[in-house]
Amino acid sequence: MIPAAFEYYRPTDMAGVIALLQEHGDDARVIAGGHSLIPMMKLRMAEVPHLIDLQDIKGLDGISITDGVVHIGAMTTQHDIINSAPMLAAAPIMKEAALQIADPQVRYMGTVGGNVANGDPGNDMPGLMQCLNAQFQLTGPDGDRTVDARDFYDAAYMTEREDDEVLISVSFAAPVGGYAYEKQKRKIGDYATAAAAVQISKEGGKVATASIAMTNLSDVPVWSEAAAEALVGSDCDDAAVKAAVAAMLDDIDPTEDNRGPVAFKRHAAGIVLGRAIARAWSRA
Amino acid sequence: MSKKMHVKLNVNGEDHEFLAEPRELLIYALREKLNITGPHVGCETSHCGACTVTMNGKSVKSCTVFVAQANGAEVTTVEGLGTPDALHILQENFKEHHGLQCGFCTPGMITRAAKLLEEIPNPTEEEVRFGIAGNICRCTGYQNIVKSILSAASELNAAKEAAQ
Numbered sequence: 001m002i003p004a005a006f007e008y009y010r011p012t013d014m015a016g017v018i019a020l021l022q023e024h025g026d027d028a029r030v031i032a033g034g035h036s037l038i039p040m041m042k043l044r045m046a047e048v049p050h051l052i053d054l055q056d057i058k059g060l061d062g063i064s065i066t067d068g069v070v071h072i073g074a075m076t077t078q079h080d081i082i083n084s085a086p087m088l089a090a091a092p093i094m095k096e097a098a099l100q101i102a103d104p105q106v107r108y109m110g111t112v113g114g115n116v117a118n119g120d121p122g123n124d125m126p127g128l129m130q131c132l133n134a135q136f137q138l139t140g141p142d143g144d145r146t147v148d149a150r151d152f153y154d155a156a157y158m159t160e161r162e163d164d165e166v167l168i169s170v171s172f173a174a175p176v177g178g179y180a181y182e183k184q185k186r187k188i189g190d191y192a193t194a195a196a197a198v199q200i201s202k203e204g205g206k207v208a209t210a211s212i213a214m215t216n217l218s219d220v221p222v223w224s225e226a227a228a229e230a231l232v233g234s235d236c237d238d239a240a241v242k243a244a245v246a247a248m249l250d251d252i253d254p255t256e257d258n259r260g261p262v263a264f265k266r267h268a269a270g271i272v273l274g275r276a277i278a279r280a281w282s283r284a
Numbered sequence: 285m286s287k288k289m290h291v292k293l294n295v296n297g298e299d300h301e302f303l304a305e306p307r308e309l310l311i312y313a314l315r316e317k318l319n320i321t322g323p324h325v326g327c328e329t330s331h332c333g334a335c336t337v338t339m340n341g342k343s344v345k346s347c348t349v350f351v352a353q354a355n356g357a358e359v360t361t362v363e364g365l366g367t368p369d370a371l372h373i374l375q376e377n378f379k380e381h382h383g384l385q386c387g388f389c390t391p392g393m394i395t396r397a398a399k400l401l402e403e404i405p406n407p408t409e410e411e412v413r414f415g416i417a418g419n420i421c422r423c424t425g426y427q428n429i430v431k432s433i434l435s436a437a438s439e440l441n442a443a444k445e446a447a448q
Contacts, residue, residue, distance in 0.1 A: 001328050005286035008306035008352040031353070038348050039330060041307075051306070053353055079342070103418030105333060105396070108342035109349075188417040189331060 003041035003048075010053040014166065017052055018141055021164040024050040030166055032075055033109035035102070036118045060113070060168060065090045071171045074113025078102075081112065091172070093179035093197065097128050100183045100195075116149070117167040119157040122191030126153060127215035128181065130223035131197035134172035140165035153220035177201030177209070178284030182276035184268045186259065192216040193259040194268040196248075196276040200231065202284035207231045212244065212277075217252035217269050224251040227273070236281040244277060245270045291355045295320060296364030306352035310344075311335040313351040314361065322362035322391040326420070333419030336392035337361050343399045345418070362391035365398055373443075374398055374436045383432030385423035393419050397433045406441055409434060 011017050021028050028050035031037055040046035054060060054075060061075035063084050070090050072081075078098040081087055088095050101107060101115070101124050115125035116136065129136075129149035136147050138161055147160050149170070154160065161167060176199075183195035195215035201208045210228040215221055226247035234240030254265035288303040295318060302317050311328075314320045314337070323346055326334030330348040337346045338360040346359075366372030374394045377383065384390045393416060400407065400415040407415065412433050413426070421429060 002309075003307050005305065005307055007286060008289065008350070010352075010355075034350070034353065035330065035348060038350065042329075051350075051352075055353065103333075104400075104415055105336060105343045105345045105418040106330065106348075109344055 001042040003038075004044060006041075006048050006051045008051050008053065010056050012056045012058075014057055014139060014168075017054065017057065017166055018139070018164060020050065020052050021166070022141060026163045028052055028163075030054050032111040032114040033077060034114075035106050035110045036114060036120055036123070054166075061111075063087050065174065068174045069171055070174050071169060072112050074111060074117070074166075074168050074170070076112050078107035078110045078112070078115075079104075082107065090174040091132070091179075093128065093132070093175065093181055093199065096179065097124050097181035097183075097197065100124065100181065100185075103189045106189070112170060113167050116152075116170060117159065117161060119153060119155075119159045121156050121219050121221065122216045124181070124183065124192065124195060124215055127195060127213045127221040128197045129170060129172070130213035130221050131199055131211045132172040132175055133211065134170050136167055137169045137171070138162075138165045139168050144168075150223050156219040175199045175211075178280040178282065180276040180279035180283070182272045182279065183215070184272050191259075194254075194265055194272045196269070196273040198273070198276040198280040200236070200277070200280040200284045202281075205235055207234055207236055207240075207281075207284075210244075212248060212273065214248060214252055214269060214273070217254045217265060219253075219255075222248075222251050224248045226251065231277065236277065241274055241277050245273050248273055289352060289355070291351055293318075293354060293356075294358045296360055304351045306350055308351040310337070310339075310346040310349040310351050310354045310359075313354075314346060314359070320361055320363055323395070324388055324391060326388065326392075331420065332389070332392075333396060333416075334389050334392045336395045336419060338395060338399055343396050343418075360395070362395050365394060372398070373439055374401075374433065377432040377436040377439070378429070381428050381432040381435055383424065383429045384421075389419060389421045389423075393421065393429060397436070401433070401437050401440060405437065405444075407434070407437060412437075 029048045061073040081098040134149040184193045197213045199211045210231040212227040213223045227244040230243035324334040326332035335346040
């Protein structure tokens, strides 16, 4: 499997990246870990005449937590997330989710920025970022701007990022309470048949706040406000969980593919959300 | 065809320089340009792990790295771990515990396992299984591979203790 030929660039500063993106428009793409883009190029489903490697740009990786805000550089890998003690303390759902992405080799290369910026509905981080109400920082010819994760995804592979912009980091307030990332997949390394990201906080034996997002059940990640509302104020009893699942099912729009027909995906979505809520509640 | 570029790679401690198209995959540069044929081409779709090498301290599938990205990198293949006369402790244990049948996945398994034991010197069986989840074997059913890696880990740890 040989991809189409491309020109390769490895600039050493962001100005160089932006200049190349401006020059070549949508004929250019940046590459981070490449573990979504390279397979697409090998299959010739993506043609990238100008490939801009970000590996020599300084300051794009690393995790910092300041005043309760978690900040993750775009080039931070899934492996980095899994092995970061501060991340585990501030947002343990990140490790739980990252461990369910692909396999060890892919996690050494796959980056948080690539995972969220690519816009593949199968990627796990976009759903997680909906759940955490993250912000994405973009840089471009007109400077930096911030876009809410919940406003970022327009359709499969279509995002709010302009062709001459680069996603440089994500940030979110460290979540409180219990968490769970539950993923149903056919085998190690597969994308989700259905996955759910859940954060729940508890006060006086009742659900105080909740956030619920689903992965690979629509052409964009689905943040289900109605599902979370169904839990708030309850003691997470069967009726509340059932109501949350029903609300979530109204918000998703899966399509049939090699992971199964629509009815099966809806069934799997209900199961993973039920499990995720139970686990998050038990940790709240 | 795009322009060829100068590529520098350090493979198993030895510096190499050659011309390659940027789109060439690292696995083909290793096998066909440098004649380092330990890493195998299995699925060529980042699933099977037969092409696993260590690049700049990370286990990577060399079928999913462009040679241009690897330019300047340090790469270790199974050839850099042991030789026929002086097998690596993992190779000894794969031999001892029958951790292979056809052997096709073995270079990737051993390269991956070496990195795994570097990061987790005393892994549980579950950690070994999770750690080699990116490497597929169609012969052994994995039982003996896991046994080989666990045994290599305890020998490595015993050797370390003896040295202290």
